[in-house]
Amino acid sequence: MQAIIDKLTSAVAATHAEDLRAAFAADPQRFSRFSVTLGDLLMDYSKCAVNGEILDLLEELVTTAGVADKRDQMFSGAPINFTEGRAVLHTALRNRSNRPVMVEGRDVMPDVNGVLEAMGTFAEGIRSGETKGATGKAITDVVNIGIGGSDLGPVMATLALSPFHDGPRLHFVSNIDGAHIADTLKTLDAETTLFIVASKTFTTIETMTNAQTARAFVADALGEAAVGHHFCAVSTALDKVAAFGIDQARVFGFWDWVGGRYSIWSAIGLPLMIAIGPDHFGQFLDGAHAMDEHFRTAPFRDNLPMLLGALGVYHRKVLNYPTRAILPYDQRLSRFPAYLQQLDMESNGKSVTIDGKPVQGASGPVVWGEPGTNGQHAFYQLIHQGTSVIPAEFMIAANGFEPELRHQHDLLIANCLAQSEALMKGRTLAEAKGQLTAKGVTDEDADFLAPHRVFSGNRPSITFVYDQLTPYTLGRLIALYEHRVFVEGVIFRINSFDQWGVELGKELATGLLPVVQGKVAATGHDSSTVGLVSALSERKTG
Numbered sequence: 001m002q003a004i005i006d007k008l009t010s011a012v013a014a015t016h017a018e019d020l021r022a023a024f025a026a027d028p029q030r031f032s033r034f035s036v037t038l039g040d041l042l043m044d045y046s047k048c049a050v051n052g053e054i055l056d057l058l059e060e061l062v063t064t065a066g067v068a069d070k071r072d073q074m075f076s077g078a079p080i081n082f083t084e085g086r087a088v089l090h091t092a093l094r095n096r097s098n099r100p101v102m103v104e105g106r107d108v109m110p111d112v113n114g115v116l117e118a119m120g121t122f123a124e125g126i127r128s129g130e131t132k133g134a135t136g137k138a139i140t141d142v143v144n145i146g147i148g149g150s151d152l153g154p155v156m157a158t159l160a161l162s163p164f165h166d167g168p169r170l171h172f173v174s175n176i177d178g179a180h181i182a183d184t185l186k187t188l189d190a191e192t193t194l195f196i197v198a199s200k201t202f203t204t205i206e207t208m209t210n211a212q213t214a215r216a217f218v219a220d221a222l223g224e225a226a227v228g229h230h231f232c233a234v235s236t237a238l239d240k241v242a243a244f245g246i247d248q249a250r251v252f253g254f255w256d257w258v259g260g261r262y263s264i265w266s267a268i269g270l271p272l273m274i275a276i277g278p279d280h281f282g283q284f285l286d287g288a289h290a291m292d293e294h295f296r297t298a299p300f301r302d303n304l305p306m307l308l309g310a311l312g313v314y315h316r317k318v319l320n321y322p323t324r325a326i327l328p329y330d331q332r333l334s335r336f337p338a339y340l341q342q343l344d345m346e347s348n349g350k351s352v353t354i355d356g357k358p359v360q361g362a363s364g365p366v367v368w369g370e371p372g373t374n375g376q377h378a379f380y381q382l383i384h385q386g387t388s389v390i391p392a393e394f395m396i397a398a399n400g401f402e403p404e405l406r407h408q409h410d411l412l413i414a415n416c417l418a419q420s421e422a423l424m425k426g427r428t429l430a431e432a433k434g435q436l437t438a439k440g441v442t443d444e445d446a447d448f449l450a451p452h453r454v455f456s457g458n459r460p461s462i463t464f465v466y467d468q469l470t471p472y473t474l475g476r477l478i479a480l481y482e483h484r485v486f487v488e489g490v491i492f493r494i495n496s497f498d499q500w501g502v503e504l505g506k507e508l509a510t511g512l513l514p515v516v517q518g519k520v521a522a523t524g525h526d527s528s529t530v531g532l533v534s535a536l537s538e539r540k541t542g
């Protein structure tokens with residue numbers, strides 16, 4: 001594989017692939033040569049440093065890495081998450097074809113469909129007001145208590161699909177910081193509130209602690225007997241849920257072959273389903289399934305996730321760009337960058353290969369971003385003129401949901417397109433000087449000022465365009481990025497489906513709690529930790 005990376009590095013230099021201005025000038029067909037569509041979803045990667053030769057090499061890279069083979073293993077239920085001995089089957093959760101998917105000789109589809117149906121019945125009961133609280137009042141507010149994958153997906157998707165939100169109000173509590181739940185509960189009436197305790201493992205300290213706080217809130221207001229009417233749970237650990245005291249009829253299960261960061265399609269999506277209804281939730285699954293089918297069957301040059309993954313590796317390992325920015329020109333996708341942070345960085349933030357050896361060179365990049373146009377007035381300066389090149393990934397709908405504000409949407413589109421054009425084109429010293437002198441600035445002053453107004457240009461970006469941010473489109477978009485992370489992980493030769501890196505902090509926090517509480521001496525810790533414990537305890541007032 002390193003040989004192909006080396007060939008790519010040589011090809012970039014030999015073909016001057018990074019000179020995007022020249023590439024666009026030389027080829028009027030560049031956009032159509034380097035863009036692909038799936039239905040109304042367009043991916044334009046013509047503003048990346050690609051050409052025919054580089055694309056051939058990227059295809060060779062994907063083929064040599066065995067991406068197609070690994071993909072087929074994933075879809076067929078093979079235990080590709082080998083460090084945890086698990087299959088990786090979030091695709092089964094949205095397998096609208098109902099093709100059997102076998103795990104250890106058993107078709108999982110009847111279970112998947114069974115839970116989806118139970119979620120639908122429960123969600124409809126809450127939405128219609130038929131399923132009431134302990135005092136006979138309809139539920140007006142639903143609080144999802146979860147963290148990481150049990151929070152980010154529902155938060156992001158509920159916000160993204162707010163035009164379809166016709167169910168009760170939704171709230172999300174994730175942080176162990178008591179401020180999060182306290183501020184949320186302040187606005188709520190226990191009689192009309194339902195809490196969803198969402199945790200794959202049902203052991204996560206943040207979720208369990210917040211769930212206990214919520215339980216006390218209901219019990220204090222309505223009495224112990226009311227608790228069951230105001231709680232439901234989503235988990236793979238049904239025994240642990242039972243121990244918490246939640247009625248089995250209100251427990252929605254999923255399975256260990258669903259990774260936390262891939263779980264929005266499972267019962268973890270219950271808050272979203274309550275918000276937008278089972279039909280729209282079904283369309284969300286349909287969109288993801290369409291992307292799955294495309295990923296499974298389309299040839300490399302037409303295959304959005306394959307291309308996106310190959311470009312990601314190209315940016316990271318060949319061109320050595322350490323980060324990528326996710327820049328949705330869609331206010332409702334404002335949590336999409338945070339969602340992709342977990343998806344990508346928890347999956348591909350690894351430094352050990354599947355053979356237990358150190359990864360050669362780079363693996364997953366830092367993923368970050370904010371919606372446009374807000375980001376333009378914050379960090380875009382560095383993207384345009386900073387010393388690091390940051391590949392940008394823009395997304396923009398042709399239509400918003402506010403026809404009366406069409407002029408605002410047109411401004412949004414213009415801004416999005418202007419950014420990618422500016423990143424690509426830049427502004428030369430001569431152009432900068434010319435603009436200044438045209439404004440009447442003297443030659444001497446123009447020479448002094450012009451260097452500050454130079455944009456190097458040739459900065460890469462990918463732009464996604466779609467009709468409108470519907471449940472179907474959101475499903476497609478998330479699945480696209482999931483598969484992109486998969487493709488990159490296979491090329492990096494890492495296991496994208498475990499997350500041992502988050503365990504150490506959890507273990508140390510457990511050990512530090514009695515120290516922070518003053519029950520145990522801070523012996524055995526480093527002097528910084530001991531110093532910080534004592535600085536905090538000196539400042540404690542309660």
Ligand code: F6P
Pocket residue numbers: 147148149150198199200201202203204207260261346499502
């Ligand atoms: O912090 C790691 C992690 O295990 C994530 O992968 C997961 O999404 C999150 O914690 C929450 O876990 P759970 O759903 O088991 O509470």
